[in-house]
Amino acid sequence: MHNFIRLTLISTALLIAASAVASDSLPSWNDSGAKQAFLAFVEQVTDPSQSTFVPESDRLAVFDNDGTLWPECPMPFELAFTMDEAKRLADAQPELARDPVIQAAINRDFETLFAGEKHDGFLKLMALTHAGISADEFKRRVNAWWETAKHPEYKERFRELAYQPMREVIAYLRSHGFKIAIVSGGGMDFMRVFAGPLYGVEPEWVLGSSADVTLEMEDGKPVVKKQSSGLSINDHEGKTKRIYNHLGRRPIAAFGNSDGDRSMMEYTTIDNPYPSFAMYIHHTDPDREYAYDSRPPFSGKLTTGLEAAKQHGWSVVDMKRDWNKVFSKPITK
Amino acid sequence: MHNFIRLTLISTALLIAASAVASDSLPSWNDSGAKQAFLAFVEQVTDPSQSTFVPESDRLAVFDNDGTLWPECPMPFELAFTMDEAKRLADAQPELARDPVIQAAINRDFETLFAGEKHDGFLKLMALTHAGISADEFKRRVNAWWETAKHPEYKERFRELAYQPMREVIAYLRSHGFKIAIVSGGGMDFMRVFAGPLYGVEPEWVLGSSADVTLEMEDGKPVVKKQSSGLSINDHEGKTKRIYNHLGRRPIAAFGNSDGDRSMMEYTTIDNPYPSFAMYIHHTDPDREYAYDSRPPFSGKLTTGLEAAKQHGWSVVDMKRDWNKVFSKPITK
Structure with a gap:
């Protein structure tokens, strides 16, 4: 066989093999545009032979939590x-x-x-x-x-309700050298309890709403006490500012499900010197999960965010179409 | 040779070898009590056969910067x-x-x-x-x-003035699975510029004084702007509260040089369920560096801190006696 043909065949085989490995890492995803866009982005920033390569230390991905990594209905x-x-x-x-x-x-x-x-x-x-x-x-x-504690509609423990496709996304990014941060409107102290067991995210990487703490000496022992003053809600522009203050660098990937995530997605994708990626999870599955762009009074709204997604070319996941599985085991309402 | 004796001899040889390796990792330190206390602590928390073992994810060490990792005279x-x-x-x-x-x-x-x-x-x-x-x-x-920019008295660039013994301590801790955070009264944004090149500490791990930021859209591009409002000085109890808020866990080792570091040292060592360690750098070397417990108006004061060190058994480094080298190369005033 001619060497050039042999090389081409080997390269093609390697490419197919690589793509199969990649697909296997996201088994809960159907082979849709959203999945392809995500895989293409990761390849683009991790292939050292491409000009789009991003050094490992600058690979930061940020995730909203409620509605992005687990449900937010009927209430967070x-x-x-x-x-x-x-x-x-x-x-x-x-x-x-x-x-x-x-x-x-x-x-x-x-x-x-x-x-x-x-x-x-x-x-x-x-x-x-x-x-x-x-x-x-x-x-x-x-x-x-x-x-x-159990979810009122799934009748299953909350801890079982992380979205399996998103856990796969986190694991895939992590295996490609990304740092993972959760940037959520939920309470920072609340989320830090389970972000480790659920997503492998250590407390330093969990940014959320918070209030003042005081430090008191009780019987000579230092005690951190939670206060209700100084409440800071981590949403909209607050998310971007907190990312800047806490992490000190710009993400190259952002995942959210509501207008409250738009600011951090803009910060991630507009005028970023690196290639970047943003993805909205769109709740379109009334049977396995919920279908809504807004469910007052508790869910996030997704209105201006969808417009921005069109404008900036962000991916939008159609949960019903793009996920073949929602949770790690069969759980139904 | 009797097997027991043989084993004992081998173990002893291994211990001596291990201790030699450890010593070699801190070549700028004289073989003093401070160095021995530090090495003993690291061994205690990293040897899985001991009850004092600390899992890697909980090994957090915090360092003050000015006066602890580099000089603070004649001014920070x-x-x-x-x-x-x-x-x-x-x-x-x-x-x-x-x-x-x-x-x-x-x-x-x-x-x-x-x-x-x-x-x-x-x-x-x-x-x-x-x-x-x-x-x-x-x-x-x-x-x-x-x-x-050059230091006014050493006539050498500031970037050359990190204390070599402390860089060795950081490297030694890191090679033993520790996370390293800088928790300083200096400006967070200022320190984040050089904490990477100097100490290998990424921006997420640099906690410092800060003020408000705003997020503005300029020509459709998101711009983070520094403000002078909302100044938060990261000193004394503020350091402990910021460690709690930013890192979400308690350090097991703390290094400082002034009374402003006492609170985080107390938080590290008092009532900590894990073994813990605190070390003060005492400025005792008027020739190679500076000798002071307080040099108004700019240096940190070390008064109540020395009392607390005695009370709680914290290590105190006598810079003149304990360091055979201050900087990585010969630099004199």
Whole structure:
């Protein structure tokens, strides 16, 4: 055989083999445009022979959490935790049970909780369940809840509800030298409890909403205490600013599911000296998951984000079409 | 030879060999108590056969920067940058040259700059040199300065003045699975420019003083801009709170040189479920470096810290006695 033909055949075989390996790394994805765009991006930035190559230290990917890595319906999981905590606290402290905010939480009376422009009731509930205790105690409470609490519609533990296709994306990026950060509107301390076991993301890489902490010496021992003051919601432009402050570099890949993720996607893709990639998860599957662009009052809205996706060429995942599997095991509502 | 004796001899030989390897990793350290305490700690937490073993993911070491990883006399390097920037700005913008604060900086008139309880002059100088510009532009300016600027007394570029013994400590910890974070009173954005080249510490792991940033769209491009509002000084208890917020876990080793580092050392060592270690660098070498516990107005004070070191059994490095070398090459004042 002519050497050139032999080489071409070998190269082609290698390319097919490489592509099969890549496909096998994302088994929960159908072979759609979204998957192909993602694989092409990763190849582009990791192939040292291409001018689009990005050094490993600059490969940062950021992920929203609620609605991007796991469901956010019928309410974000942290809100479910908050409701369960209200009940637990009321059982333990009868004087608290009489508090109208705790009562509203127990009765799932969201109208009362979210009344008024500033949602005073909800903020008070957050203070009662997320502040006034040590950071260690809060972690213990989240851990205890996390062990057993179940999703109200899937009737399965929340901890089983991470999207399998997104876990595959994280693993694929990580195996290609990417740093992975979670940049979510959820509470930083809440997410740090399970980001390790669920996604292999260590606490340093979890950016979320937060409030003040104080440092107190109790019996000569330093104790970090959670406060309700200084609340900083990590959403919209706040996500971009927090990425800058916390991580100190620009991501080259961003994944989200709502308008609140648009700013960090713009920061990732517009005027970035490196090749970049952004992907929206679009909730289009009413049977296996949920179908919505907005489900007041709790879900993220996806309206201007879809427009921006068209404008900037971001990928949009059609969950129903693009994912052959939603969770790691068969879980149905 | 009896098998038991043979085994003992082999073990002893191995121990001596291991200790020689360890010593070789810290060649700029004399064989003093401080070095021995440090090596013993690392062995204790990395030997899986011991009950004191700490899993790799929980091995976090935090380092102050000014006075701990490089000198802080006659003034912190960032203050030298600020003075040089004032001169550069005055040359470029004659209208700025008339500003009394810029004039004070050019004339090294620290009395004017630091007058008043709130140091208004200095704050204004910081705003002029550190804010109102994009984060990218600030980075460019620091980088340009960093390439050539020289220390006023060593007459050597600042970039050559990292303490060689501390670089060895960082390398030794890193080779033993430790994560390394810099937790300094210096500006976060300033330090992130050189923490990589000097210490191999990526920007995510550099915690420092910071102020607000804004996100602005300029010609459709997202630009992060540095502001002078919202200044947060990373010192004393602020260091501990920032470690909690940014890193989400407790260090098991802390290195500092002033009372401002005491809080993070307490957080590291008091009531930590893991074995822990803290080390003060004591400036005792007037010839090769500086000798001081306090050099107003710029250096850190080391007074209550030395008391705390005694109380808690922290190591104290006598720079003159314990380091056989201060910098990587011979540099003298």
